[in-house]
Amino acid sequence: xxxxxxxxxxxxxxxxxxxxxxxxxxxxxxxxxxxxxxxxxxxxxxxxxxxxxxxxxxxxxxxxxxxxxxxxxxxxxxxxxxxxxxxxxxxxxxxxxxxxxxxxxxxxxxxxxxxxxxxxxxxxxxxxxxxxxxxxxxxxxxxxxxxxxxxxxxxxxxxxxxxxxxxxxxxxxxxxxxxxxxxxxxxxxxxxxxxxxxxxxxxxxxxxxxxxxxxxxxxxxxxxxxxxxxxxxxxxxxxxxxxxxxxxxxxxxxxxxxxxxxxxxxxxxxxxxxxxxxxxxxxxxxxxxxxxxxxxxxxxxxxxxxxxxxxxxxxxxxxxxxxxxxxxx
Ligand code: SF4
Numbered sequence: 001x002x003x004x005x006x007x008x009x010x011x012x013x014x015x016x017x018x019x020x021x022x023x024x025x026x027x028x029x030x031x032x033x034x035x036x037x038x039x040x041x042x043x044x045x046x047x048x049x050x051x052x053x054x055x056x057x058x059x060x061x062x063x064x065x066x067x068x069x070x071x072x073x074x075x076x077x078x079x080x081x082x083x084x085x086x087x088x089x090x091x092x093x094x095x096x097x098x099x100x101x102x103x104x105x106x107x108x109x110x111x112x113x114x115x116x117x118x119x120x121x122x123x124x125x126x127x128x129x130x131x132x133x134x135x136x137x138x139x140x141x142x143x144x145x146x147x148x149x150x151x152x153x154x155x156x157x158x159x160x161x162x163x164x165x166x167x168x169x170x171x172x173x174x175x176x177x178x179x180x181x182x183x184x185x186x187x188x189x190x191x192x193x194x195x196x197x198x199x200x201x202x203x204x205x206x207x208x209x210x211x212x213x214x215x216x217x218x219x220x221x222x223x224x225x226x227x228x229x230x231x232x233x234x235x236x237x238x239x240x241x242x243x244x245x246x247x248x249x250x251x252x253x254x255x256x257x258x259x260x261x262x263x264x265x266x267x268x269x270x271x272x273x274x275x276x277x278x279x280x281x282x283x284x285x286x287x288x289x290x291x292x293x294x295x296x297x298x299x300x301x302x303x304x305x306x307x308x309x310x311x312x313x314x315x316x317x318x319x320x321x322x323x324x325x326x327x328x329x
C-alpha cells in the first residue's frame with residue numbers, strides 16, 4: 001500500500017477545510033471499502049481525514065420523517081426501533097448487505113459512497129475506464145456476468161453494489177451534505193450517476209463535500225413493503241438482482257407504488273414503468289406481472305448476464321406480490 005498520512009478531525013468545519021485544501025485527501029469513516037481499494041492500489045490518497053469522532057450518529061424524528069446521521073452504523077440503523085417500525089424496507093435492505101462484522105463498522109455515508117465490485121476495477125493489470133479514464137473497459141467484451149443491464153454506456157457497464165441505497169431510492173430519501181460553500185440537499189435519485197462518458201465519477205458529491213445525514217420523508221409504505229435480494233450465496237454476497245417494493249393499497253386498489261432495483265445498473269434503478277402500471281390498478285398477479293414485464297423492456301444484456309433479464313422480471317413480480325401481502329417475511 002502506498003504510504004499516506006492520517007489526521008483525526010475534531011469538527012465538521014476542519015474536516016471539510018482539510019480535504020478542500022488538499023487535492024489528494026479523502027474522508028474516511030468505517031473504511032470497509034476504501035481500505036480494500038487502497039490495499040489493491042485502486043485508490044491512492046495521500047492523506048486520510050478520519051471523521052469517526054464527529055457527532056453524526058443520531059437517528060431522530062424530523063417533521064413527519066426521520067433523519068439518520070451519516071456516521072450511524074449500518075447495524076444500528078437496521079435495528080433501530082424507529083426504522084424498523086416506520087421504514088422496515090430499509091431495515092431489511094441493510095440486513096441483506098455484507099456480514100454482521102462489516103455492518104458493525106460500515107456507516108450510512110460510507111454505504112452511499114461505496115464503489116463498484118466489478119472485478120476488473122479491482123485488477124490493476126486490466127483496462128478500466130472507472131479506475132483509469134481512457135484505458136478501456138475490460139468487462140464489455142469480458143466476463144460480464146455480474147454487470148448492468150440498464151443505463152450502461154460504451155465506457156462502463158458496472159453496477160452499484162449497495163442494498164441500502166436501493167431501499168433509499170424507493171423511499172425517496174434526501175442526502176444532506178456540507179461543503180466549503182455551505183449546505184445542500186440532494187435527492188437520492190440524483191446522488192448516484194449513470195456512467196456516460198465519465199464513469200470515474202460515481203456521484204454528484206463534490207470531492208470536499210461531507211455527507212451529514214440522510215432524511216427519510218414520512219412514508220405510507222411501512223406495512224406493505226419488501227426487499228428481495230437474489231445472490232449466489234445466502235449471505236455475504238452482492239446482489240445479482242435485488243428489488244425494493246413498497247405499496248399503498250386501499251381496498252384492493254394500489255394508490256401508491258415505489259419499485260427500485262439493485263445489481264442491474266450503475267446506480268439504484270428506479271423502475272418508473274412498473275410504478276406507472278401499478279398505481280390505480282388492482283393489486284393482483286396480472287398487474288404485478290405487467291409491471292415486471294414493462295420494467296425489463298428497456299434492458300440491454302451482455303454476453304454473460306442475459307439471465308438477469310428473466311431474473312429481474314421474476315424478482316420484481318415476487319417482491320411486489322410479497323409487499324402486497326403486507327408481510328415483511
Ligand atoms: Fe471498469 Fe466499469 Fe468496465 Fe468494470 S465495467 S472494467 S468498472 S469501466
